Amino acid sequence: MRTELATEPGDPARPNEDFAAIGLPASGQGGSLVVLDGVTPPSTGTGCLHSVPWYTARLGGALTELSVSQRDMTLQEVLAAAITRTAEAHRQTCDLSHPRTPQATVVLARWSPATVEHLVLSDSALLSESPNGTVTVHLDDRLSRVPRASLATNEIADATVRNKEGGFFTAAADPSVASRAVTGTLPRAEVRALAALTDGATRWVERFTEGDWTACLTAVRKQGPGALIERVRELERADAAAGSPRLGRSKTHDDATVVYVEL
Numbered sequence: 412m413r414t415e416l417a418t419e420p421g422d423p424a425r426p427n428e429d430f431a432a433i434g435l436p437a438s439g440q441g442g443s444l445v446v447l448d449g450v451t452p453p454s455t456g457t458g459c460l461h462s463v464p465w466y467t468a469r470l471g472g473a474l475t476e477l478s479v480s481q482r483d484m485t486l487q488e489v490l491a492a493a494i495t496r497t498a499e500a501h502r503q504t505c506d507l508s509h510p511r512t513p514q515a516t517v518v519l520a521r522w523s524p525a526t527v528e529h530l531v532l533s534d535s536a537l538l539s540e541s542p543n544g545t546v547t548v549h550l551d552d553r554l555s556r557v558p559r560a561s562l563a564t565n566e567i568a569d570a571t572v573r574n575k576e577g578g579f580f581t582a583a584a585d586p587s588v589a590s591r592a593v594t595g596t597l598p599r600a601e602v603r604a605l606a607a608l609t610d611g612a613t614r615w616v617e618r619f620t621e622g623d624w625t626a627c628l629t630a631v632r633k634q635g636p637g638a639l640i641e642r643v644r645e646l647e648r649a650d651a652a653a654g655s656p657r658l659g660r661s662k663t664h665d666d667a668t669v670v671y672v673e674l
């Protein structure tokens with residue numbers, strides 16, 4: 412088994428709001444991977460005393476622990492329990508009903524001798540590769556289906572589509588969001604590798620079209636997660652120097668995380 416993980420903040424002066432972990436219980440019978448991308452809060456406030464890294468560390472820690480210790484729970488049940496545990500940690504001090512309470516995208520995968528389960532919520536990506544080299548991308552594409560006009564930078568518009576029917580869903584303080592996640596189970600024999608990427612890293616495919624998802628997984632395997640992120644940074648610097656034709660109004664650099672697991 413081979414596992415590799417790399418994460419880089421978009422801005423070295425700001426805390427990285429991504430979270431990544433690999434859980435390998437001592438039984439040696441399986442494991443899990445967790446990748447979160449914390450949503451950058453608006454300057455107008457979140458109703459919460461805590462930072463996004465505070466939130467992602469607690470949610471990610473709970474997901475890592477529960478996914479390997481509670482094998483009888485589905486990944487949706489694991490996500491719901493982790494959200495509840497995290498909410499309880501600040502329910503007394505913070506307004507968890509605030510629409511911009513700290514939140515994150517989620518990729519969760521768990522393998523056993525028999526199966527590989529996955530869960531994706533919001534716009535991070537999970538790639539799975541079969542023994543014959545076929546790569547499947549597991550995405551929650553709700554965000555890309557929200558009309559662009561609704562995603563205006565203005566906070567009122569954002570609040571009408573965030574965690575609302577017809578909009579898109581992120582893990583925040585309400586455990587019922589777990590039922591919105593994209594999930595699936597594959598036989599272990601049909602999966603030889605997994606890669607999870609936050610949207611700062613999927614830019615390699617989605618913004619800069621360096622290759623398709625198969626090429627992306629191949630690059631991660633051959634050069635490693637850190638090299639893929641470094642290539643994204645090069646492309647971002649070149650795009651900014653050219654007047655941002657690819658990135659447009661998006662920030663030049665975003666927090667970027669890649670986790671690779673060869674089963």
Ligand SMILES: [Zn+2]
Binds near residue numbers: 459460461504
């Ligand atoms: Zn709080």
